[in-house]
Amino acid sequence: MKKLSLLVGVCLLMANLTAQTTPAKKPAPKAKPVQKNMVVGTPVVATTMVPTAPRNRIDSASYAYGVLIATNLQSQVGTELNPDQIVAGLNAVLKNTNPVMTVDAANQCMTDYMRKKSESTGEKSRQEGAVFLANNKTRSGVMTTASGLQYEILKKGTGTVSPIATDQVQVHYHGTNLDGSVFDSSVERGEPIVFGLNQVIAGWTEGLQLMKEGDKFKFYIPANLAYGDQSPSPKIKAGSTLIFEVELFKVNPN
Numbered sequence: 001m002k003k004l005s006l007l008v009g010v011c012l013l014m015a016n017l018t019a020q021t022t023p024a025k026k027p028a029p030k031a032k033p034v035q036k037n038m039v040v041g042t043p044v045v046a047t048t049m050v051p052t053a054p055r056n057r058i059d060s061a062s063y064a065y066g067v068l069i070a071t072n073l074q075s076q077v078g079t080e081l082n083p084d085q086i087v088a089g090l091n092a093v094l095k096n097t098n099p100v101m102t103v104d105a106a107n108q109c110m111t112d113y114m115r116k117k118s119e120s121t122g123e124k125s126r127q128e129g130a131v132f133l134a135n136n137k138t139r140s141g142v143m144t145t146a147s148g149l150q151y152e153i154l155k156k157g158t159g160t161v162s163p164i165a166t167d168q169v170q171v172h173y174h175g176t177n178l179d180g181s182v183f184d185s186s187v188e189r190g191e192p193i194v195f196g197l198n199q200v201i202a203g204w205t206e207g208l209q210l211m212k213e214g215d216k217f218k219f220y221i222p223a224n225l226a227y228g229d230q231s232p233s234p235k236i237k238a239g240s241t242l243i244f245e246v247e248l249f250k251v252n253p254n
Contacts, residue, residue, distance in 0.1 A: 129241030157214015
């Protein structure tokens with residue numbers, strides 16, 4: 001989760017731009033009476049003006065910035081928040097009209113909100129993962145370790161060396177959620193990666209030590225061996241069970 005102080009700062013900047021570029025609302029004009037067209041005798045009704053797109057460079061940049069800020073906020077906190085209250089908070093600060101929260105109180109409020117939101121999402125994801133793993137372990141070829149890590153062998157290599165927790169490895173991997181959506185893949189990028197086994201999630205540290213050079217395994221990693229109740233990216237929900245296909249190329253590559 002990004003720093004909440006940054007989130008508040010971005011909100012304030014958005015409001016500042018809005019206050020500078022949005023003209024004050026004018027009273028709505030009175031509806032014009034219906035007139036008769038003297039030629040054909042049909043009524044002519046006044047139409048309402050449709051808002052136009054930004055008309056100059058400053059307005060265009062301001063509007064674009066607003067879209068980007070709103071998209072960023074939406075990716076962090078979703079669509080649950082009340083936009084009217086967001087505007088009220090922005091106006092209270094920018095117009096110095098006695099906001100009901102200090103910056104510290106606002107940060108604490110957002111911390112509490114995001115924590116509860118994460119806990120709620122994590123509980124649902126953990127339940128989904130538990131059901132999946134319970135069914136998955138009954139499939140032929142799937143093995144379960146004492147920690148709860150599940151794996152199956154997709155391909156056996158010809159190597160004889162297995163890594164230990166302090167080794168470096170070179171691998172290809174393809175990571176998906178339970179619904180099949182891809183959240184990360186060195187295979188799709190077309191470039192293997194090198195990392196230390198003590199620098200990754202526990203499911204990888206344990207799983208890679210079961211492999212030998214040339215092996216390709218599929219790991220089913222429960223949340224407690226992955227990211228727990230954390231959401232490391234918008235593509236991975238808190239409490240998620242993760243699936244990885246991993247091919248081990250080399251232990252301690254040069």
